[in-house]
Amino acid sequence: MKKVLTILLCGMLLVLTSCVSEEVFENTRTGNVEALWKIIDEHYCFLPYKKQTLGVDWNEVRGRYVNYEVERMDRYELFDHCAAMLAELKDGHVNLYSAADIGRNWSWRDDYPKNLDVEVREKYLGTDYKIAGSLKYRILERERPDDNGDVVKDSVGYVVCESFSSGIGDASINEIFYHFIDCKGVILDIRGNGGGDLDNCECLTSHFLAQRTLVGYSSFKTGKGWNDFSPKREEWITPPDYVCWLRPVVVLTNRGCYSAANSFVRNMKALPHVITLGDKTGGGGGMPFSSELPCGWSVRFSACPEYDIFGRVTEHGIEPDIYCSLDEEKAKEGEDSMIETAKMLIK
Amino acid sequence: MVRCISSIKASLLVLVLFLLSIHAGAQERENTFQFGIGSVHQQDTYLSPLNYKGWQLSVFWMTERQSGFVCQVEGHFSRTMPVSTTLAKPVAYGGGFSFDAGWEHHWRPVEGLRVTLGALGGLYAGVLYNERNSNNPANARFNIRFSATVGVRYDFHVGKTPLRLDYKADMPVIGVLFSPQYGQSYYDISQNGVGGCILPMWFGTGFNLRQQLAIDIPLKNFSLRVAYVNDIRQQSANDIKWHDWGHSAMIGFVRRFTLIKNR
Incomplete structure (x- = not known):
């Protein structure tokens, strides 16, 4: 009987000690702030980079935000307090979501010139532009001096890509390039594109490739430590079976290019026939993951960093090949100086 | 004359069935x-x-043969x-199924008691x-995974009603498992493969157990089974x-029947 009891007790002990479970913070004000701090501490991928570039020390942040004062806050104050803690990271992919608000730091875009006048851009598109998938496009006529100094008339294709959230599709891109078959080059205007689906970004990139091309690297966290990262993994994109555009391309960028649009610029900069023109992109070079707090608020954070072909982090944006700003005076007259510069860059 | 031919046919049929039962061996089978x-x-x-909590629906099918072969399939959906x-x-939806097959050895130490020990091989997705x-x-x-399985079955009567108490536990012992790496996205896995995601499975990666306590109540052609199931899946x-x-x-x-197969 003693043997049976011993076996049973050992069995129960085995079961009890083998429970796979992670500690959950209590749903109190302090518990929620603690939980939020810990999620970022263990999962956010740019803590060493933010410390190096912005001087943000996440351990020091804890001292300022995880304290007894939070117990006196109502839930709206608590939300603002948590959002302020996250805003220290100055990362557009770091957000706090409640039913009432979205905590954010959009300084990557708001602190810089827009370099985009949507009304002027619409004038370039006119009213008879074509729409393929989520892309708007038309042919722009131009006059330019040739090598002999004579004025020649020709055309360039103009494509506006406002977001990568909606599907694009190979068939749509094929049709666009067939439409541009007599054009000298293409202007790809992604100003204000806040990102979306990486598959759409890759799909569009692939139509500018002559061969399978290395466009950058990515990695991910392999543990809870700030520097626990996988080796950088090469990111290759393969051209599609049908239409590939190998004539000159100018990509127009501004600070509003974020996330998947930032990735698109990174990809396009790896191609020899592409020039990026405009302002530095907004960044967002970390694929975001989600988690949640005991009170039910959702938190989003950068989890997987991406790098350009030189191995540089793209979180704080990508420099254009040629800096160019929107001339506000000309914009008032209906001229987009960035589009005009791009038109002249295409030989 | 016609009656005679019918009798011969019937006798032949009985003989064939009898011979088949001798040569092929009658195979008792129990399906649940x-x-x-x-x-x-x-x-x-x-x-x-x-931590999330909610309800789950589950289905379970099992066949046991006299030879000791056993095969079981389980499916579940949770919200x-x-x-x-x-x-x-926020709502989380879960689902999965398992398939296991293997052999069990039975002992009958006393009348009405059957003890089972066996090994299963299978998968869970x-x-x-x-x-x-x-x-x-x-x-x-x-x-x-490869699992160890133990079972105890006890036949008894309440009044004139024969009842059966059945306990069964399956515990994966060793195998291989899939897990994304800590901060790895499935997008990355789709692009770069499952390197680093396939790991050995043992007690250190999680104690898993499915145990069931059931009572079988015989009805006309089958037994009604009422069971409690405790399913611990973890990693x-x-x-x-x-x-x-x-x-x-x-x-x-539960249906018990005898199959007569040609060899």
């Missing part, structure tokens, strides 16, 4: 089908640090919500989806922890 509902407690740190959350209630997440909306569960690998702890009440039927 159960379905049930219960509660489940979940946590998956790849998706959320919170859970966070335990602690008061403001918002499942997924948990959190409707609120962005680039980590779901986490897959997959393992290929700790690549710094990602998940568990599904389920308790279900199940009802079903």
Whole structure:
């Protein structure tokens, strides 16, 4: 009987000690702030980079935000307090979501010139532009001096890509390039594109490739430590079976290019026939993951960093090949100086 | 004359059946089908640090043969919500199935008691989806494992009614499992393969157990089975922890019959 009891007790002990479970913070004000701090501490991928570039020390942040004062806050104050803690990271992919608000730091875009006048851009598109998938496009006529100094008339294709959230599709891109078959080059205007689906970004990139091309690297966290990262993994994109555009391309960028649009610029900069023109992109070079707090608020954070072909982090944006700003005076007259510069860059 | 031919035909048929039963060996078989509902407690740190709780539906099918061969399939679907959350209630949906087959050895130490010990080989595949997440909306569960199985069956009577009490437990002992790496996205896995995601499975990566206590009540051609099932599925690998702890009440039927097969 003693043997049976011993076996049973050992069995129960085995079961009890083998429970796979992670500690959950209590749903109190302090518990929620603690939980939020810990999620970022263990999962956010740019803590060493933010410390190096912005001087943000996440351990020091804890001292300022995880304290007894939070117990006196109502839930709206608590939300603002948590959002302020996250805003220290100055990362557009770091957000706090409640039913009432979205905590954010959009300084990557708001602190810089827009370099985009949507009304002027619409004038370039006119009213008879074509729409393929989520892309708007038309042919722009131009006059330019040739090598002999004579004025020649020709055309360039103009494509506006406002977001990568909606599907694009190979068939749509094929049709666009067939439409541009007599054009000298293409202007790809992604100003204000806040990102979306990486598959759409890759799909569009692939139509500018002559061969399978290395466009950058990515990695991910392999543990809870700030520097626990996988080796950088090469990111290759393969051209599609049908239409590939190998004539000159100018990509127009501004600070509003974020996330998947930032990735698109990174990809396009790896191609020899592409020039990026405009302002530095907004960044967002970390694929975001989600988690949640005991009170039910959702938190989003950068989890997987991406790098350009030189191995540089793209979180704080990508420099254009040629800096160019929107001339506000000309914009008032209906001229987009960035589009005009791009038109002249295409030989 | 006609009556005579019919008698011969009937006799031949009985003879053939008799010979088949001798040469092919009559094979006793027991098939069980159960379905049930219960509660489940979940946590998956790849998706959320919170504990989720809700209901699950499950189905279970098993066949046992006299030779000792056993095969079982289990499927389940769950819907859970966070335990602690008061403001918002995101929903997580889970599902999976397992398939195991193997051999069991039976002992009958005393009249009416049967003790079983066996080994099973099989797999489990499942997924948990959190409707609120962005680039980590779901986490897959997959393992290929060898399990130890034990069982105790006791036949007894209450009044004149014969009843059967049946306890069975399956415990994966060794195998291989799938887990994404700590901060790895499934997008990355789709691009770069599952390197680093396939790991050995043993007690250190999570104690798993399915145990069932059932009572069989004989009816006309089958037995009605009423069962309690405790299902512990859990895993700790690549710094990602998940568990599904389920308790279900199940009802079903057990059919016992004899197959006569040609060799």
